[in-house]
Amino acid sequence: MRSLLRLRTYAYPIRWYLAGAVLAALLASGAVLVTPLVLGRIVDGPIGHHDRAALWPLIGLLLLLGVAEAGLFGLRRVLIARPLAKVEAAMRRDLYAKLQRLPVAFHDRWASGQLLSRATSDMYTLRLFLAFALIFLIVNSVTFLTGSVLMLALDWRLGLIALAPSIPLILFCAWFETRYSKASRTAQDQNGDLATVLEESVLGIRILKSFGRQRTMARQFRERAQLLRATELRKTWMLADLWSVIVGLPELALGSSLAVGVVLVAHDELSTGSLVAFLSTALALRWPVESMGWLLAYSNEAGTATDRFFEVLDTPEPEPVRGTAGEPDGSGIRFTGVRFRYPDAPADSPDLLGGIDLHVRRGETMALVGATGCGKTTLTALLPRLYEATAGRITLDGRDIAALPPGELRSLVAVAFEDPTLFSATVRENVLMGAPDAADAALEKALATAQAGFVADLPDGVDTEVGEQGLSLSGGQRQRLALARAVVGNPPFLVLDDPLSALDVRTEALVEAALREVLADSTALVVAHRPSTVLLADRVALLSDGRIADVGTHAELLERCTEYRALMSGALERSVA
Incomplete structure (x- = not known):
């Protein structure tokens, strides 16, 4: 009773x-x-x-x-x-x-x-x-x-x-x-x-x-x-x-x-x-x-x-942070002493992220590299607060994301995941999830940026149903639509998790060329596994052992960082193979 x-x-x-x-x-x-x-x-x-x-x-x-x-x-x-x-x-x-x-x-x-x-x-x-x-x-x-x-x-x-x-x-x-x-x-x-x-x-x-x-x-x-x-x-x-x-x-x-x-x-x-x-x-x-x-x-x-x-x-929701997020100051993305561990991680296990300090300047594209399992995807998921940082502070143009309403925060930060998820809806509806009020011109531009010209060949064009999980499309096609969804609203902050991994070499080159224009107007953090993706960035951050081990341009890190050279040489060998 x-x-x-x-x-x-x-x-x-x-x-x-x-x-x-x-x-x-x-x-x-x-x-x-x-x-x-x-x-x-x-x-x-x-x-x-x-x-x-x-x-x-x-x-x-x-x-x-x-x-x-x-x-x-x-x-x-x-x-x-x-x-x-x-x-x-x-x-x-x-x-x-x-x-x-x-x-x-x-x-x-x-x-x-x-x-x-x-x-x-x-x-x-x-x-x-x-x-x-x-x-x-x-x-x-x-x-x-x-x-x-x-x-x-x-x-x-x-x-x-x-x-x-x-x-x-x-x-x-x-x-x-x-x-x-x-x-x-x-x-x-x-x-x-x-x-x-x-x-x-x-x-x-x-x-x-x-x-x-x-x-x-x-x-x-x-x-x-x-x-x-x-x-x-x-x-x-x-x-x-x-x-x-x-x-x-x-x-x-x-x-x-x-x-x-x-x-x-x-x-x-x-x-x-x-x-x-x-x-x-x-x-x-x-x-x-x-x-x-x-x-x-x-x-x-x-x-x-x-x-x-x-x-x-009755499951408790994240408690809202009291106070204001502050006014924008144009400082870009800043991680200060950010730590993270999964809630169900063993009590004696170390934090996955053990004190991240990183500054992505306003208008800059930062590539994030590191060994598999080092926490790159987890770090990028902290920006739209898909996960809550265990400690530390993350700001967007000086505004603390913990004090921003989730709706406002996610209107500022657009995300494209490595494993793209599409819904049982049309191409138009899937892409416009990134900006529901965007005009047809913005939709067409986003599809062009993502080199999604295949949409024109679908039975009903942008009004074609893609089926559950988008499985009626190839992996590369799904990834391009996910990329279009991320850029359709011209977001001020962009998070891309290895966005080109499922593309062939020719399409990758075309997408990279179009992405350069988009990234020029955004502050972006890009998880990269291949040298071609790294070259999209202004600077590169190396994540190792839960911390940012080094930051610099691609050329600088190749010259001074042994771990970075090993990562890039292995990636280059895999891409050639």
């Missing part, structure tokens, strides 16, 4: 619809409970006295009660359907917005399938809980209490016999709830793991087919599916145990009530009509009692789904 109570924030705007649905269901259940009283009246009245004329009005009343019950239950669905769809949409919207605000480090730790299952299957579970389980937990509880009072009023002796199983049922349900809640959480987590395997298999289908690993992934999928199946079967056995107790004990009590009632009628201590009314009331309570097993089970699943939903929403 503590978990489910957290849903009240989302349920509050539709509280009157929920109240109306509960009221309609209560009135429908009331019609069900009135029916046994009418039956008892028929038996003791018209049937007992052979009064056919008095029978028809009571039969008409039974028909009216039946129509009212059906109509009220239908009204419940009409009242709640549309408002609950809005609640579900609001919860999905908040979850999606939270995922967008959370840092990249969060997404590094969480499997995408786990997040996907929270946004799909868990939302469906919560909507059904609010639409059905919550309402009938209230309605069936009230119906049971009202019916119990009616049975005791009709005959207290039979009522006590019929209600005798209540206490053991309550104790058994409490024991069941603890076990079932744990199993529900396990099943939902396993469902997320299964979704992760499925998503990775679909996205990596080319790799799987290329290396013939379909059976390996199929085995992983089968193993995860079998784990989920075992957990679901365990839940089913628990629910079967609960159901057998919930159905069995009341049936024994009902049989005992019938036997004692017959004896009482035989000794004229109870009228036949009262016995019929009592038994009809007891039978009318079978659904409220038996459904409690399913309602408890579903409520536990909804409780764990709520926990999983708020597990994401």
Whole structure:
């Protein structure tokens, strides 16, 4: 209940619809409970006295009660359907917005399938809980209490016999709830793991087919599916145990009530009509009692789904820095004592970046080189605050990026990653993510800069859908579109992570020539692995052992830095090979 109570924030705007649905269901259940009283009246009245004329009005009343019950239950669905769809949409919207605000480090730790299952299957579970389980937990509880009072009023002796199983049922349900809640959480987590395997298999289908690993992934999928199946079967056995107790004990009590009632009628201590009314009331309570097993089970699943939903929403976001970012002073990009370690790194491991001091002058292009794994990409990811620096300070033209709103910061810094990501959208939409308000002329210029002339040959030009992950394009084509996305808005600060790695020699030369014009108007930090990329830069910074080991022009570093010469000679040999 503590978990489910957290849903009240989302349920509050539709509280009157929920109240109306509960009221309609209560009135429908009331019609069900009135029916046994009418039956008892028929038996003791018209049937007992052979009064056919008095029978028809009571039969008409039974028909009216039946129509009212059906109509009220239908009204419940009409009242709640549309408002609950809005609640579900609001919860999905908040979850999606939270995922967008959370840092990249969060997404590094969480499997995408786990997040996907929270946004799909868990939302469906919560909507059904609010639409059905919550309402009938209230309605069936009230119906049971009202019916119990009616049975005791009709005959207290039979009522006590019929209600005798209540206490053991309550104790058994409490024991069941603890076990079932744990199993529900396990099943939902396993469902997320299964979704992760499925998503990775679909996205990596080319790799799987290329290396013939379909059976390996199929085995992983089968193993995860079998784990989920075992957990679901365990839940089913628990629910079967609960159901057998919930159905069995009341049936024994009902049989005992019938036997004692017959004896009482035989000794004229109870009228036949009262016995019929009592038994009809007891039978009318079978659904409220038996459904409690399913309602408890579903409520536990909804409780764990709520926990999983708020597990994401409760994840702390980076705290905004108090104070102002300052006024631009034209000083370019400056790293001062910047340190960084990944949040999940072992406590005894050294920082990946151990005190970076680097100044990229205004309008300058700085190439960042270093051995594989030294932290070049991580350092560039600190500029748009994809990761938060552990210590130190980063400024753009004198303005501290930690004090800049993320939206403003990312409008100043454009990024092109080495592994380009495209979305299931058109070429135009993918490129204009870098500047949504850019005109067609800017789009065409960006495509020209990136040497993306292939776009004109696509079926619908810039309005061609590139497919999921842009896999309908080659690696070089995807990289050129990612580069166009970075430069389309003429950003004052540009971060390029080895932007030419997937290009052939001829295209690389053309892109480099066009990039020189763009870089002339920007302050840029370029991760470089090849001498041709390094030559785009005004100066070069060598990253080694988590620090900037040397800074200078390409010629200066070749002359004085042994490590730089080794890096460049190896890169040159690879490019020639």
